Every structure is written in C-alpha cells, then in structure tokens.
Amino acid sequence: MAKLSFREALNQAMDEEMARDERVFLMGEEVGHYDGAYKVSQGLLAKYGERRVVDTPITELSFAGVGIGASMVGLRPIIEMMTFNFCILALDQIWNNAAKMRLMSGGQYNVPIVFRGPNGAAHMLSAQHSQATENWFCNVPGLKVVSPATPGDGKGLLKAAIRDDDPVIFLESEIMYNDVGEVPDAEDHVLALGKAHVVREGKDVTLIGYSHGLKAVVAAAEALAKDGIDAEVIDLRTLRPLDMETIARSVRKTHRVVTVEEGWPFGGIGAELAYRIQHALFEYLDAPVTRVTQLDMPMPYAENLEAACLPNARDVIAAARAVSYRT
Amino acid sequence: MAKTEQAATCDAEATEQVGREKLRGFLQQMQLIRRFEERAAREYASGRISGFCHLYIGQEGVAVGALGALEPRDHVITAYRDHGHALLRGCTPRAVMAELMGKVTGAARGRGGSMHMFNPEQRFHGGHGIVGGHIPLATGFAFASAYEQRGDVTLCFFGEGAMNQGAFYESLNLASLWNLPAVYVIENNQYAMGTPLSRASAISDLAMKATAFGMEGEVVDGMDVTLVNACIARAAKRAREEHRPTLIEARCYRFRGHSMSDPAKYRTKDEVDERKAHDPITLATHTLLERKWASEDEVKGWDDEAKDAAADAAEFAADSPQPSLSDLGRYVYAEPLSWRLDDAMTPHVREEG
Ligand SMILES: Cc1ncc(C[n+]2csc(CCOP(=O)(O)OP(=O)(O)O)c2C)c(N)n1
Numbered sequence: 019m020a021k022l023s024f025r026e027a028l029n030q031a032m033d034e035e036m037a038r039d040e041r042v043f044l045m046g047e048e049v050g051h052y053d054g055a056y057k058v059s060q061g062l063l064a065k066y067g068e069r070r071v072v073d074t075p076i077t078e079l080s081f082a083g084v085g086i087g088a089s090m091v092g093l094r095p096i097i098e099m100m101t102f103n104f105c106i107l108a109l110d111q112i113w114n115n116a117a118k119m120r121l122m123s124g125g126q127y128n129v130p131i132v133f134r135g136p137n138g139a140a141h142m143l144s145a146q147h148s149q150a151t152e153n154w155f156c157n158v159p160g161l162k163v164v165s166p167a168t169p170g171d172g173k174g175l176l177k178a179a180i181r182d183d184d185p186v187i188f189l190e191s192e193i194m195y196n197d198v199g200e201v202p203d204a205e206d207h208v209l210a211l212g213k214a215h216v217v218r219e220g221k222d223v224t225l226i227g228y229s230h231g232l233k234a235v236v237a238a239a240e241a242l243a244k245d246g247i248d249a250e251v252i253d254l255r256t257l258r259p260l261d262m263e264t265i266a267r268s269v270r271k272t273h274r275v276v277t278v279e280e281g282w283p284f285g286g287i288g289a290e291l292a293y294r295i296q297h298a299l300f301e302y303l304d305a306p307v308t309r310v311t312q313l314d315m316p317m318p319y320a321e322n323l324e325a326a327c328l329p330n331a332r333d334v335i336a337a338a339r340a341v342s343y344r345t
Numbered sequence: 346m347a348k349t350e351q352a353a354t355c356d357a358e359a360t361e362q363v364g365r366e367k368l369r370g371f372l373q374q375m376q377l378i379r380r381f382e383e384r385a386a387r388e389y390a391s392g393r394i395s396g397f398c399h400l401y402i403g404q405e406g407v408a409v410g411a412l413g414a415l416e417p418r419d420h421v422i423t424a425y426r427d428h429g430h431a432l433l434r435g436c437t438p439r440a441v442m443a444e445l446m447g448k449v450t451g452a453a454r455g456r457g458g459s460m461h462m463f464n465p466e467q468r469f470h471g472g473h474g475i476v477g478g479h480i481p482l483a484t485g486f487a488f489a490s491a492y493e494q495r496g497d498v499t500l501c502f503f504g505e506g507a508m509n510q511g512a513f514y515e516s517l518n519l520a521s522l523w524n525l526p527a528v529y530v531i532e533n534n535q536y537a538m539g540t541p542l543s544r545a546s547a548i549s550d551l552a553m554k555a556t557a558f559g560m561e562g563e564v565v566d567g568m569d570v571t572l573v574n575a576c577i578a579r580a581a582k583r584a585r586e587e588h589r590p591t592l593i594e595a596r597c598y599r600f601r602g603h604s605m606s607d608p609a610k611y612r613t614k615d616e617v618d619e620r621k622a623h624d625p626i627t628l629a630t631h632t633l634l635e636r637k638w639a640s641e642d643e644v645k646g647w648d649d650e651a652k653d654a655a656a657d658a659a660e661f662a663a664d665s666p667q668p669s670l671s672d673l674g675r676y677v678y679a680e681p682l683s684w685r686l687d688d689a690m691t692p693h694v695r696e697e698g
C-alpha cells in the first residue's frame with residue numbers, strides 16, 4: 019500500500035490505463051500543457067505526447083461529442099471536465115448521444131467513455147461554480163455514475179470506469195484532491211462498479227453517503243457512537259446503478275436510514291433512495307427515511323452563508339437521532 | 346439555387362467524369378430511394394408506420410452523389426432524414442421498412458424508428474434526432490481516424506437549419522484546428538420546418554462560413570448527382586491526402602413537407618413545381634437517355650425493380666414480429682437490465698402480448 023493523494027491516485031489510474039491500452043486517451047481543457055486545472059493529469063502529456071493528451075478549446079459540447087464519436091468507433095476516451103459546472107454545456111451530447119446510442123441502434127454500439135472531473139461545492143465560489151450535478155446524470159438510463167470518497171477507491175473505480183463498455187460519469191470532489199489515503203499498489207486494483215462499501219458496521223441506524231459527503235457521515239457516526247447509537251455507514255461509491263442489495267442488508271438490520279448528499283433535495287439521490295427503501299423494505303422500517311441535503315437554493319458566496327447551505331456532521335447527527343427517536 | 350434555364354440534364358463535364366456505368370448506378374439508387382419512400386408514405390397513411398417520418402424525396406441527388414464518391418471504409422452520419430443514406434450504406438429496404446414499422450427485423454431492432462437507422466458494419470452511424478447534435482460525433486469519427494492514422498474519411502450531412510447551432514461552429518473549428526479528415530455537407534433544402542433560410546441565417550452563401558474556420562468551402566447544385574459526386578470526390582481527397590476538412594453547401598429542395606404531418610403551407614405550389622423541374626431523377630434520366638447510356642426500357646425496368654423492392658420491403662416488414670417484450674431491458678447497458686429484481690423501482694408488470 020502506498021499513501022497517495024486523491025490527485026495522485028487518479029493520475030495513476032489514468033497513467034496505468036493509458037499504458038495498458040493504446041485506445042485510451044485524455045481530452046479536455048488544460049489537460050496537457052497546463053498539466054490540468056487541478057493537476058490531476060500532471061505529467062501525462064510529457065509521457066504520452068499530444069496525440070494522447072489532447073488540449074481543447076473551451077468548447078464542452080463539441081469535445082464531449084468528439085469523445086462520444088471516437089468511442090463509437092473503437093477508442094476509449096477519458097474526457098475531463100474542468101469542473102462539472104461546465105459540463106452543463108455538454109449535457110445534450112451526454113444525455114442524447116452517449117446514453118442513448120446503444121438503445122437507439124438496437125445494441126450495435128458500445129460507448130466506452132468516461133467523463134470525469136470535479137463536482138460539487140468547493141469553497142466560496144458562489145452559485146455557478148458550486149454545483150452537485152450527480153442527480154441529473156443519475157436520472158438518465160444508459161449512464162453509469164460513480165463518485166469515490168477515498169484515493170484508493172478513486173483509483174480502483176476510475177480504472178473500472180475506463181475499462182467499462184458503457185458511458186461513465188466520474189465525479190470527483192473539488193476539495194478532496196489533496197486528501198491522502200492508502201492506495202493498493204497492484205496494477206489490477208480495479209473495483210467493481212455498482213457495488214457499495216460498508217465503511218463502518220453498526221446495528222442502530224444506516225447512514226448512506228458518498229464522495230465528500232461521506233466525511234460528515236463518518237464524523238457523525240463517531241459522535242453518535244459516544245452517545246450510544248451504533249451507526250452503520252455505507253459509501254455508495256456508484257450512484258447508478260445503486261447497490262440496493264448492500265443497502266437492503268443494512269436496513270433489515272438497523273430499521274432506520276439517513277441519506278446524505280451535497281446536492282439539492284428535489285429529485286435528489288436521497289429522494290431516490292427513500293423511494294426505493296420504503297417500496298422494497300417498508301415492513302423493516304421503524305422510522306421514515308430521512309435525508310440530509312444542501313439547502314434548496316443557489317449557493318451564496320459568503321463563507322457563513324455557504325456553510326449554512328451545505329450539510330455537515332451536525333445535520334447528520336440530528337437526523338440520525340430523529341430517526342432513532344432520540345432528541 | 347438551381348438555375349431555372351438550366352436544361353433538364355446533368356452538367357456535361359461532370360457527367361463525362363462520372364461516366365456511363367456510375368451514372369446508371371446513381372439513377373438506380375435514386376429510383377430505389379424515391380420508390381421506397383413513396384411506399385413508406387403510403388404505409389404511413391395506412392397507419393402501419395407511426396412517429397416522426399421525414400422523407401428525403403427531392404434530395405436524393407445529394408446522398409447518392411456524395412456516397413458514390415466514398416470508399417467503403419469511410420464513415421457516414423446524418424440527421425433524422427436518413428432513409429436514403431441508410432439504404433445506400435447497406436441497410437436493406439426490408440430492414441429500413443421494418444424499422445419504420447417498429448419491428449425486430451429493423452435496422453435498429455425496432456428501437457430507433459425512422460430517425461435512427463444504423464449500420465455500423467458499413468460505417469453508417471445514424472440517424473440522429475437532435476438538430477446539429479450529431480456534428481460533434483462526426484468530428485469524433487474523424488478524430489479517431491486521425492488518432493489511428495487509418496486514412497478513412499468521415500462524411501457528415503446536416504440541414505441548413507442545423508448549421509445555426511453551436512455544435513456546428515464548435516465542431517468545424519476543432520476539425521480545422523486538428524486537421525481532421527472530415528467533410529461537412531449542408532443539405533440546404535431551403536427550409537428548416539417552416540422557416541426559410543432567409544429568416545434563420547444572416548448570410549445566404551453558406552459555404553462562406555468555411556472561411557471563419559480556415560477551411561475550404563464549396564457550393565454545389567445538389568439536384569445534379571454528377572456535380573455532387575465530383576464535389577465530394579474533391580473534398581474526400583483533400584481529407585484523405587491533405588488531412589483537411591471541407592464545408593460544402595449542397596443546394597437542394599425537399600418536395601414533400603418537413604415530415605408526414607406537414608402540409609407545407611409556408612410555400613407556394615408554383616415554387617415547388619419550379620423545383621420539381623429540376624428533380625435529380627429527371628436530370629439523371631434525361632442525361633442517360635440523351636447520351637444513349639441507357640434506353641427508356643432500361644430506365645423503366647429499374648423503376649419497376651425499385652417499386653418491387655419497396656413492395657417486398659413493406660410486405661416483409663408487415664409480416665415481421667414486433668420486438669419481444671422479454672428483450673425490453675436490453676441495449677441500455679452492455680449488460681441487460683434486471684431492474685425488476687435490482688431496485689424495486691418499477692411496479693410495472695408487462696406480459697408478452
Ligand atoms: C435541437 C433541436 N431543436 C429543434 C428540433 C425540432 N426540429 C426537428 S427538424 C427541425 C428543422 C431542421 O431543419 P434543417 O436542419 O434544415 O433540416 P431539414 O429538416 O431541412 O432536413 C426542427 C426545428 C430538434 N429536433 N432538435
């Protein structure tokens with residue numbers, strides 16, 4: 019095991035996959051000569067050259083589409099979005115082309131492409147640069163959506179995403195690139211997509227989170243433990259498809275669920291989880307599923323207002339206590 | 346615009362260049378597309394075809410001339426007005442008609458319909474319904490050709506309406522910037538649904554837009570299959586040998602409404618009649634007859650064959666089964682969906698009918 023930053027882990031994943039498969043290339047704004055807006059692609063241009071590390075103009079729509087086209091005829095592109103806020107300009111390509119090509123053609127195309135980059139609020143960037151976009155992508159059948167919470171998972175999941183034959187939206191946290199964690203050295207550290215991970219076992223309440231939101235969940239679980247509430251923590255890792263088996267196993271044990279996300283509530287990940295859990299596991303529930311989300315408003319700039327909008331460990335603790343009827 | 350006083354034959358020089366054999370083939374291809382679509386229109390009227398159905402009637406010279414200038418390894422992509430392109434790229438009349446009727450024997454196994462014909466084996470990549478949305482895909486095919494240094498070329502068709510989309514401008518900039526082997530063909534049939542070019546584009550000489558990307562631009566009479574063929578041959582050569590993209594404006598006209606539901610009240614009958622005098626099929630027919638490259642009997646024979654093929658396709662399609670409901674969850678991901686077990690998110694239960 020090596021200790022690597024999230025940035026290094028993702029870089030390694032791309033590096034290894036590019037070395038392994040000539041068809042893999044990286045394309046996006048500032049990925050090459052600038053070494054990446056967040057330095058995730060650092061050194062790749064020097065190693066692989068301009069053919070395989072392709073700087074683009076600021077044209078998200080077209081380079082997303084170029085990647086999709088290239089994937090339809092046999093290449094395996096990694097498209098970096100400088101941040102997913104800007105991916106909104108490419109939504110037509112991803113939604114209408116990447117996600118639907120297989121179905122529209124009656125199964126005649128693979129679309130093995132990864133769209134990756136930072137997602138969610140960072141710190142004091144205001145409304146247009148602080149968006150959690152995962153639920154938009156999750157709404158689209160044909161896409162897979164992955165959002166890792168640790169450097170080790172980041173590497174294993176990104177490698178899996180690159181090797182997958184379907185389009186994968188790979189959402190990194192803009193404020194976790196410097197986080198350091200254990201990363202297996204093995205070349206074949208590839209984690210299965212669609213599998214959640216039980217981070218902490220517990221029997222009293224299930225806390226479900228992912229990506230940066232998982233930090234609040236883990237912190238909450240530790241605090242709750244001191245208070246006699248033994249929380250089970252699930253890291254979703256993949257948001258689409260959802261690993262309902264792992265969730266169900268946990269809910270049958272704890273009978274209580276809190277979901278945590280840094281996106282908006284309306285039609286969010288928690289909304290979907292709550293529906294599925296009550297639909298499939300109604301008789302196991304001892305309390306309504308409760309969700310913790312960002313407040314339902316565009317993100318303001320001021321430090322205190324931003325902090326008030328984002329979910330934190332206190333919110334998770336309060337929700338966990340509420341579903342445990344311990345206030 | 347097609348010149349009114351131009352005699353009802355193809356351009357003499359381009360005709361020489363194309364030659365007897367090829368022109369005979371072009372006429373037969375145009376006849377097949379025409380008769381096929383006329384048949385499709387009848388099937389639509391009878392209720393056996395539903396959904397959006399955009400006929401290519403009047404524009405056949407563009408696809409036939411253009412695809413006739415390509416090699417089999419070259420890539421082709423177009424918008425929703427795609428029956429002709431599909432037929433030229435190995436989708437059989439049966440497969441296209443079956444797709445129109447939503448049958449499992451269709452070119453997309455009944456998942457695509459009129460707007461989404463595909464045949465990747467012969468490098469025909471659809472069939473796309475978002476106006477302008479496929480232009481970046483074409484650019485991606487050309488990118489892949491350059492990446493793998495394969496020497497194949499991508500031909501991308503779209504309407505003059507699509508040309509106003511951002512996707513067009515972004516894609517052509519990339520193609521020129523990266524020296525991609527792509528040929529972009531604006532099929533300027535004068536209308537985007539009911540909106541004439543003059544109400545949608547600030548300029549009418551569309552090939553001029555090429556200048557903005559530092560690429561070659563050319564205008565061609567899209568009603569003359571020989572001129573189209575010569576023009577695309579030049580552009581394909583430029584793409585293949587010089588790795589330079591080209592923008593082509595093929596001036597043409599659709600004789601029918603935008604789709605089956607459009608009575609086309611935004612234009613006069615006189616206008617349509619005037620255009621019909623330059624029907625690409627008539628031009629090619631007259632040219633062949635005048636040069637004695639074909640006899641009237643031959644032309645009539647080909648036309649009958651085209652009608653027969655269309656009738657056979659309709660019969661085949663009507664007799665074909667719908668896709669099996671048990672396959673409903675296929676083709677969404679590489680692995681078939683198993684949503685009923687997976688996540689309890691659909692209470693639907695559908696029995697095979
Ligand atoms: C992005 C988008 N906007 C609107 C439409 C609806 N629409 C379908 S065809 C069409 C006209 C397009 O005209 P043109 O590009 O000239 O192609 P033509 O139909 O003449 O072949 C419109 C507006 C669409 N399919 N996609």
Ligand SMILES: [Mg+2]
Pocket residue numbers: 504505506532533534535536537538
């Ligand atoms: Mg048009």
